[in-house]
Amino acid sequence: DGGITQSPKYLFRKEGQNVTLSCEQNLNHDAMYWYRQDPGQGLRLIYYSQIVNDFQKGDIAEGYSVSREKKESFPLTVTSAQKNPTAFYLCASSPGYRVKNTEAFFGQGTRLTVV
């Protein structure tokens, strides 16, 4: 089935460690996005990518890094520089920047807990 997959669903890490969250899509979408959601809050954009080998900072990029080496993959690394990394992370994809009137598809999220 086509879709967007995030793994793992739950992730625990010790403070000071970098951790990479996986996001894969088989929808042949050009655009991919990473969001962070804190309890009771809305979604905040971390990074987004409209094409392979290109990405842009969102509203809260500090302490995060991404890569887009392949069209279907957009991993997010939460670095030790991120002061409050515990959150629910959501990945999304959409057909591309040339087409604005299309929907975005979201993964089921990764809940990261840093202890």
Place this chain on the structure above:
Amino acid sequence: DAKTTQPNSMESNEEEPVHLPCNHSTISGTDYIHWYRQLPSQGPEYVIHGLTSNVNNRMASLAIAEDRKSSTLILHRATLRDAAVYYCILRSGWGTASKLTFGTGTRLQVTL
């Protein structure tokens, strides 16, 4: 970037219509209005989108004001499964700057 404003929460009785408002007074002429909803501990799902004309699909209707500074998502008969946080967002920008920026969301409670 154009921003949206929504009420924090709304309540509805089951099987009654629900009108969820969204203000986007700084919308640009090329911005599309999208609605998504999110159930607890899940990723958001697409509901509907539009540019200028009112839109209908199997899930909902979208009414867009003539000046495009506001819109309303209409659920014709709310069910318990419609209880979720509803986000109104604008698809902004062109080229590689295009992104999805979420508003505050409205938490819809549906009661029997």
